[in-house]
Amino acid sequence: MNIRYAHTQYEFTSSATSSFFKSDTATIGWSRKLTPNFKTELGGGGILISPGLTTYTANAALIMNFQNNSATISYLHSAFPSYVDTAEPLIGDRFSLSAIQMIDRKWQLSETANYMHTTGGAGIERNTYFASVGMNYWITGIWSTSLNYQYMNSSYSQSGSSSYDFDRHAIMFSVNTSWE
DSSP: OOOEEEEEEEEEEOOOOOEEEEEEEEEEEEEEEEESSSSEEEEEEEEETTTEEEEEEEEEEEEOOOOSEEEEEEEEEEEEESSSSSEEEEEEEEEEEEEEEEEEEEEEEEEEEEEEEEEEEEGGGEEEEEEEEEEEESSSSSSSEEEEEEEEEEEETTTTTTTEEEEEEEEEEEEEEEEO
């Protein structure tokens, strides 16, 4: 069992306007190992968004771990910042699926797919699809390289105002190190 508190602030500034919102989130989480290979996590709590908006947060996940493979299916309901026009808080749901396969001692393949739907005041609605695939190569026990491809499609609309759709493709190469 765990208890968490987070305070965040989002700011949006453009040539014509400046706005922000702050949020305070308190959650209680629970996790349980169902079998040696399966674990579940559940959590929830409340979010106070300044000025004067409250909502809830909830999350659930099923995590599968095997010797060379792992996968996670998860859901999250929470508040997110809008990144268009104002720092309007959006309330929404995110569904995620991720997996990692160890191909051999040095090669690792990872995949992620997400869908997020959010809504907010003034008729704001946003739908986002995200997918990535990456290949990691471990040079030594602490050094690795990775090559990743990411795709994102986002649609944003606001009643009586603007709407847009955009696609983003990104390819990244990185050199990483980690130690304990």
